[in-house]
């Protein structure tokens with residue numbers, strides 16, 4: 001059992017959880033993930049480790065309520081327990097002084113990119129961050145990211161904060177403006193990562209993406225997480241989650257992520273019905289904060 | 290129990306049997322059949338197919354044993370169970386004695402009685418088998434093991450005095466459980482590290498409920514725990530800790546039994562369409578995650594109407610029969626070699642056939658076709674047998690122009706596994722074979738001091754019992770090694 005030490009609402013339907021996991025906290029490196037299972041009936045879902053604190057023996061995970069499991073997790077409060085957390089899984093990010101690194105973060109990707117950007121900054125890179133979201137209320141970790149960035153841009157689809165548009169607009173301007181970019185790290189929705197890669201490819205700027213495929217075991221045993229990279233099948237859980245974005249078959253990934261859409265919505269519907277029933281019976285357990 | 294009289298009765302009976310064999314033109318009394326769920330009944334449930342002997346049936350079957358002095362059957366048993374002795378005890382009605390006899394050599398009798406390929410092992414060498422049907426050793430083993438389990442009174446063997454030695458066992462499949470159980474009996478302190486959230490390895494995620502009920506696996510695991518073995522789940526060794534760190538934490542020896550792991554794919558176009566699974570994924574979703582109970586359980590699975598399974602081993606049979614139980618209307622099984630080359634147990638092939646699996650022998654998929662990202666058809670091609678390959682079987686060669694289409698919505702690729710590099714990569718200095726399997730000598734000793742390995746990560750995909758056999762071998766070697774430490 002893994003205890004929830006802290007819970008914070010970062011934005012509309014986005015939460016940060018601090019979970020007691022001393023062994024994982026000691027071993028985790030930026031870019032790695034855990035797989036968790038909430039209870040006996042639960043599925044195993046991967047979540048990237050956003051922060052780890054050896055002293056507090058804890059790791060932090062950021063999640064957005066999208067399906068049944070994330071909703072159920074979001075309804076837990078401090079002191080509640082998660083049945084299983086396994087990790088750290090996947091390869092850590094490649095950390096080196098590359099020169100200037102542009103970090104492009106979309107949505108909850110901001111939480112995943114934060115530890116990577118922090119370590120990259122720590123080894124001497126110049127960090128330019130482009131933080132994007134659909135609208136202002138979905139922007140997260142603005143302060144934390146701006147603090148470690150040498151240059152910082154905000155983009156929202158509707159212009160409610162920062163500039164109106166998509167992350168690649170600024171990236172394009174930077175490239176065309178002659179900014180000497182050594183590397184781009186893009187983490188966010190697959191479609192965003194795809195377009196970032198399309199933007200950088202003609203300029204041969206190395207672009208690293210972090211992929212979130214559907215997983216079961218997370219140790220290379222099942223192949224559920226397979227992605228095509230450079231024409232070869234790779235397992236996201238052990239070969240990734242970070243890959244050279246110019247080699248990734250994003251369309252296949254988008255398709256594979258949609259594999260269980262029908263099942264997911266059924267699951268969610270049933271869960272919603274249960275939640276409403278629970279609330280009627282005044283079994284109020286959810287939404288601690 | 291009047292032991293003396295039953296021994297006399299036995300010896301006269303045995304003589305009689307032998308006499309009869311000789312007189313009756315070497316006729317051997319035939320096996321006591323075991324009851325099974327009918328094919329029609331069983332394809333709509335996940336309950337166990339073979340129901341097992343009753344006490345009367347077991348005694349009757351045990352009475353067929355000739356109690357040969359040389360006991361060739363024992364040679365066929367990878368863990369060396371004293372087969373004639375336990376069968377004699379069954380015949381005498383001493384079922385507890387029989388199970389204790391088995392447990393001297395085998396920690397997982399309820400499992401072995403169900404999934405061992407006895408027809409290629411002990412039963413193959415049975416003297417009766419030369420003239421007729423061999424003694425149903427596997428069914429007898431299962432009977433006494435179930436007898437004990439159902440009685441709820443599980444006897445624990447005598448453990449040796451505790452030593453002050455600590456052993457880490459990585460992986461809780463058949464190799465790891467055997468090694469851990471045996472080492473605990475020898476008085477050592479054993480901790481198992483399991484990567485998944487539940488122990489059991491392939492017994493849990495791989496072999497389906499209808500062949501090996503999970504309650505059976507759980508009772509075996511609780512037995513191992515009662516022997517004093519500690520099991521830590523959610524521990525991916527190579528990630529959260531390493532072999533070297535385990536030594537640092539005070540373990541004196543380490544046994545690696547992590548299984549082969551990495552699934553093989555066909556490497557044909559379209560293989561990543563949705564609806565195409567490795568057998569590992571398909572079976573793990575169903576067995577470990579209980580996807581067949583979705584949405585009560587959260588893990589989903591695509592239940593196909595028309596399913597193609599590729600492969601000819603037990604895992605392929607398990608996948609095909611599982612697909613059927615999930616509600617498939619039609620399940621094809623494609624195998625690219627000859628029927629005789631199928632590595633699956635005869636009984637499994639037989640069961641699969643009875644249940645209506647459509648065997649397409651000498652055929653293989655060439656590519657998969659999809660609609661909107663989901664597999665919709667498999668373009669297959671016939672094969673013929675060519676020259677012998679290095680597995681000693683005739684190599685399948687594609688027959689040009691023999692393409693045919695199967696409309697499918699789920700495909701399960703069950704063509705074996707490769708070595709998972711996760712742990713070896715995190716263990717510098719550990720010598721590997723070419724394909725990434727861990728190199729060991731006959732006695733499971735690896736190239737690094739204090740590290741032993743067994744099961745599929747050494748041998749490549751094999752059977753539960755052969756993994757257990759290596760677990761047992763490693764135990765002896767580890768015990769010897771620990772004695773050399775001060």
Ligand code: FES
Nearest residue numbers: 218220222223237
């Ligand atoms: S999640 Fe199973 S192999 Fe990657």
